[in-house]
Amino acid sequence: MTTATKPRQPILKTSLPGPKTKVIMERDAQHLSTSYVRPYPFVPDHGEGVWLSDPDGNTMLDFFAGIAVSTTGHAHPHVVGAVQEQITKFTHVCLSDYPQEITTSLAERLVKHVERPLADGTDEKWRVFFGNSGAEAVEAAVKLARNHTGRSHIISTMGSFHGRTYGAITLTGSKTKYKRGFGPLLPAVSHVPYPNPFRPPLGSTPEACGQAVLNHIRELFVGVIPSDEVAAIIVEPMQGEGGYIVPPADFLPGLRALCDEHGIMLIYDEVQAGMGRTGKMFSYQQFEQYGEVQPDIITVAKGIASGMPISALLAKESVMTWPVGSHGSTYGGNPVAAAAAHATLDLIEGVVKHPGCGESLMQNAADVGAHLLTELKKMQAEFPFLGDVRGQGLFIGLEFVKPDGSPDGALRDRASTAIFERGLLNLDCGEAVIRVSPPLILTREDAETGLEIIREALRELS
Ligand SMILES: Cc1ncc(COP(=O)(O)O)c(C=O)c1O
Structure with a gap:
């Protein structure tokens, strides 16, 4: 008999930010450039694949990859070995x-x-x-x-x-x-x-x-x-x-x-x-x-x-x-x-394969991205404020609109925060868009976890 394993979920041990994160954020605010944006109270401590943990033991699913940078996720053994x-x-x-x-x-x-x-x-x-x-x-x-x-x-x-x-x-x-x-x-x-x-x-x-x-x-x-x-x-x-x-x-x-x-x-x-x-x-x-x-x-x-x-x-x-x-x-x-x-x-x-990601990360981006896009588009029926869901591969934008169709930046901000508070790292772009730009090692299973978090957060706004 096979037992289905439950997909990995974010771990939220404290409210965000936790006490250790708070201390680092306070020091950061005192000593670093006044130009830095701090959209979310999160401080990375260590990462593994598509998961990033803060010093308080909270572990988030990464759907923004440090602005489309962390292609292979965090601390990929093949990259670490080469470095x-x-x-x-x-x-x-x-x-x-x-x-x-x-x-x-x-x-x-x-x-x-x-x-x-x-x-x-x-x-x-x-x-x-x-x-x-x-x-x-x-x-x-x-x-x-x-x-x-x-x-x-x-x-x-x-x-x-x-x-x-x-x-x-x-x-x-x-x-x-x-x-x-x-x-x-x-x-x-x-x-x-x-x-x-x-x-x-x-x-x-x-x-x-x-x-x-x-x-x-x-x-x-x-x-x-x-x-x-x-x-x-x-x-x-x-x-x-x-x-x-x-x-x-x-x-x-x-x-x-x-x-x-x-x-x-x-x-x-x-x-x-x-x-x-x-x-x-x-x-x-x-x-x-x-x-x-x-x-x-x-x-x-x-x-x-x-x-x-x-x-x-x-x-x-x-x-x-x-x-x-x-x-x-x-x-x-x-x-x-x-x-x-x-x-x-x-x-x-695809010269080196990543477990669960098929032939290559490029192919995985196409496959998992197509699935994410389809599922996010389906959400438009439930959430009319999702005016547009667009993109290709793991380059996807969700645009929030007011009933008259104009961009709703304030709602986007609330959505983005609600998604973050449920353990999904995300980032805004444009006037009223959330970008979905996870590491290319995102598996279908982790994509489902992200979709469920987004769905729950949007329900909270409805
Ligand atoms: C399309 C594009 N070009 C250039 C840049 C600048 O890159 P960097 O921040 O590494 O200088 C960015 C950064 O977001 C970008 O998105």
Whole structure:
């Protein structure tokens, strides 16, 4: 006779925050930067897989992965082993000056996911620059696009997030608080709407909003920005911070064609949606079935190394033309972080299998994500304030609305807190969205636990 084991549940030993957590939070509030946001009274002490525990012994199910970073969950033995092995060899020798096998092979491995055969039978070649953070990869992308084209203007999107350094906050279009009091920012940057099918911009419809944005850019080229002064258009193929938004199918093919027409570099910021999260290595690859979408430059960070700081700028060889010494970084491509990236890729690609996650974490993200999306969509019937449930793979947004359909940020905040208090770590984004971005090792069973917590919390609000 087999006995069914009960799925693992969060353990809540104290009310949140517990006494030890409270002490750390008080010290944190006294000594750390006043800019840090502290949305929930939680302090991590140790983690295991999709579970994170605080110093009071409360164990939470992680549905946000440190903002889509902890691809392999917490303290994955394969990642820990790779880090331990590398750290005993050497921790740092500046990559800008000395090649290192571990970063050479990481670059070779990353470009395999974008290089395609060319019409003449040869392979398109790509190259990689390594940095430490998403913002650094974005800065590098802008510098490369300007240097390569000899043009200055950059077009970005509203609702976007590209990071906190000067160039990156200039490109960011999600919140004015990121910019207030910090100007002047980078010159020659414009923002256009992002084609959000749930809230179509420019008076368009869900189906036509991609074309509406492309037409808007064409109009700018006629009357406002000379297209031959535009170095690049940077876009998140699926928008993260802005609300976990999937654009319509014809948007990226149209954008690619528009960039080709005007000699503009197309940059995809894959920092949040990339590295297997949507069920493909890069989120733009979800749109390959609709036409030519290959960009010129890609930025990657977050999920690449399970939390070790490393980022990558991938560019076509024909585009990476900046001269020797023109760009570099002391720590970028750090070998310990590169070891973590290799181990993370082993699991994403399925070279190493994770128990209960099928062939690869990328496939698991597609499968468990599809199940989560279906079940969350079903909840819309019970909870009419769930105006939209959208996403792909483990990149899912729940948008809260008022009865008139406008965004309900206050209700989202209450929902987010109610979910947290039941033991599920989550995070907001956009105006009224909760993002579901768990580690890619989330099993179907743990997904069910999360769904039940969300359902109970939403019932409390109804
Ligand atoms: C799409 C995107 N680009 C860039 C960044 C900046 O990354 P980092 O915080 O590592 O600088 C983020 C961070 O949230 C992001 O979501």
